[in-house]
Amino acid sequence: MFSRWNSSSTSTPATVAYPNNWSRSHLDSLSKIVVRKYDVRIIPLVFLTYTIFWLDRSNIALARVNGLEQDLGLQSSQFNASLAVFFAFYILLNIPANILLRRIGGGTFLPALMVAWGIATLCSGFVTNFAGLCASRAAVGAAEAGFLGGVLLWLGFFYTNDEIVSRIGILLSSMPLSGSLGGLLAGGLSRIQAGSYSRWPWIFFIEGALTVVVGIIAYFVMPDTPATASFLTGEEKIAAKARMILLDHRSFVRRIAFVPSNSSSNSDIPKSRRNSTHPEAARNETVTTIRFSTTLDIPATIIGASSTDRIHKSTWRRAVLHPVTLFMTLGCFFTVESIYAYNLFVPTLLVEMGFTGVRNPLMTVPPNIFAFLYTICITQYSQRSRRVALPLMVSACLATLGFLFLLIGSFAGGTDAQRGEPIIVKPLQYAGTFLAGAGVSASTPLAMSWLCVNANPHYVRAISLGFVIGVGNFAAFLASYAYIKTSAPRYVEGHSINIAFNACLLLVGVASLWWMRRENARREQGGRDHRLQDLPPGVSRTEHEMLLGWDHPRFRFHM
Known part of the structure; x- marks a missing residue:
């Protein structure tokens, strides 16, 4: 409920x-007009920025299958190490970036981040060795750190909790769509040869320049709050x-x-x-x-x-140590590993299925289109049914089934008697990319929505989002090494890890639902009313009630 x-x-x-x-009735009428204007003026722009965000994050996977490793002379797991460097900076700067957004304003801060990571992405095309690749990935990670959570926080200034779930679903559905777009772009850009640069550098050059242009446009279009919306x-x-x-x-x-x-x-x-x-x-x-x-x-x-919306000492405790934050941190950890493992290594898995050259990026398009449509449908269902837990658990099951298909497909064909190599069952594995992609793509917006509609007040939401995204992204280190060359072509370890993590995500969803139902029932019975009597010195009753946020006896958790 x-x-x-x-x-x-x-x-x-x-x-x-x-x-x-x-x-x-007059306020309701005006509210409908306001929301329609938000949907027309804000959502399309943010959808575009999110698409570019995911595009720039995953373009290194497409650069890899277009000669990046060979041209830079990368050895063993150096490519995986460059991915880990990105996430190190991304994780460290999440919470500080969210607090900066609250103070600077989303209309200024978010476009500035876009321009910064666009420049860093563009410069990635000039690297000539492993050290340069790590430096460029660190710069991209630092610049992107505040964007994912920052946009979700920024939307909280405009949309109520009952409105924001479907909007987050629409925005984060850009993740699989960017995979399709990236595949199409890479298919064309990898054919460019100009001067001493050919193939993979042009993926970074063009996509980085596009990000800078969109970031500049966004600066003049995005308002900080409704009060500054022209x-x-x-x-x-x-x-x-x-x-x-x-x-x-x-x-x-x-x-x-x-x-x-x-x-x-x-x-x-x-x-x-x-x-x-x-x-x-x-x-x-x-x-x-x-x-x-x-x-x-x-x-x-x-x-x-x-006075009521500033950071108090209790704000950090209510944000970081709250059971919902801890549940969502675990959930984010499991879903982040799966989404990054999928996005970063699907082109590599397709190579093992026999899709090489220009066909490789093009074959990523159908699974990503399916994931895009599924994410839109499941988040719209979540909005209309007023449920978050059930769609999240269904998506976790779908992802588990998809990675299971990938694992079974690597063994079902047996071994070639002459060459001694595993025979990959391509139809089964390719079907697995559809199911896994849909499940992991939908789990992210549903998990983030579940936190956003509950975390309260705004600074608690900012800190808890930063904490969940930051700590949850530690799983990205594991994702960076989930699929390594030595486990090719079956990649048993990578598939097994993703099966286990999505099963754990399902368990987290069940545990979160149980806790929220129990806590809501306890509040209905007056079991938390004592919190209204514990008035801190120097704080008015109204301010105390507002600062309680999701600890308030009358607050009911969304499930």
């Missing part, structure tokens, strides 16, 4: 005084702010009143509904006062936002 309030509550806080004396009118900006307070980040503080910015904070609210220190009053009669400008052409502002 997706509801965040208990069974006696309605879909919005029980006592609401809307800004500028609006009616609920495509919203003044009235729509107020509605955008109000709906987020009512329906998303502060929804568990059930008594909300908007008052003019020139009035006292409690003067327009009856005494019986002002902030109270009594536990029952805190549970049933608390009023959160939000000051809004009464002039519709002036962007709405929340008085006191700086």
Whole structure:
């Protein structure tokens, strides 16, 4: 169930005084207009940036099958080591990058990251040895560190929890689509010969330059928040702010009143509904006062936002040590290993199936198109059914089956009696790439969505996302060495690892679902009400309730 309030509550806080004396229907009407504008102006651009993000991340796999190892003289597992260098910098900078985004603004920070990693990608085409390759991969990893979690955080300024799941699904479906696009581009770019550069360098030259151009365009188009969105009118900006307070980040503080910015904070609210220190009053009669400008052409502002949305000492504890964060960190660890192993080594697996030369990148297109369509469908189902756990577990099962096909296909044909080499069952293995690609591609947006719709307030979301992505990406080191030359052509170790990890992802999904159901039931019975009484010194009751976030007794976990 997706509801965040208990069974006696309605879909919005029980006592609401809307800004500028609006009616609920007027705010709902404006909200629909605002969301439509977001979908038209924000989602297509971010989808493009995400596609480029995944394209630049996986282009080294296509460069590998187009002569990179031979031209650079890489020995043994040096290619795998260069992949590990990328993830080292990517992991270290995740949390700092997320906090910087919150302070600098997504409209500035995210395009700057794009330009930085675009330049680093372009320079990768000039490397001539192993050291140069490692340096370029380190630069790309450092620049990309804040982008994945940063975009998810940035979307949280615009979309409510009930809206964001399908949008994250659309955006992260760009991952398999970029695989298809990368395969088509590599098929053409690898034929370019100009001067002393031929084949693989042009993959980096063209894709890196494209990233820089899109990053510059994004700087002039992406707003930091709804208040700075040029495509919203003044009235729509107020509605955008109000709906987020009512329906998303502060929804568990059930008594909300908007008052003019020139009035006292409690003067327009009856005494019986002002902030109270009594536990029952805190549970049933608390009023959160939000000051809004009464002039519709002036962007709405929340008085006191700086005090309730800053990083407190307890914020780190509530973010990093929360059971949901720990569950999602495990889930991210398992799904990250699988998605990177798949994206980085599918071209290599296709070589063992006999698809070489120009055919190799082209044969990556059908599985990636299937994964793209599956990801769109399963995340839309998640949005409509108001479930996240079930689609995630189904996707984990699908990925497990896909890697099982790949493993069985490497043994089912037996061994060539004359040459003593394994006979690969191509149809079975190629079918496995479809199932594995679909499962791992959908698991990532579903896992990230599950965290995003629960982590609260915003700085908790920023830290927990950075922690989950950062720690979870330690699995990328394992993915970098999952498929090594010495295990070719069967790659038993790599397939077995991915089967085990997706089975573990399924178990994490079951455990998370069990914990959330138990915790929601405990809160329904009043088992967490004592948290409202533990008021820290120097903190107002309203601020305390907002800072509690997903630890608030009235918060209900999305499942």
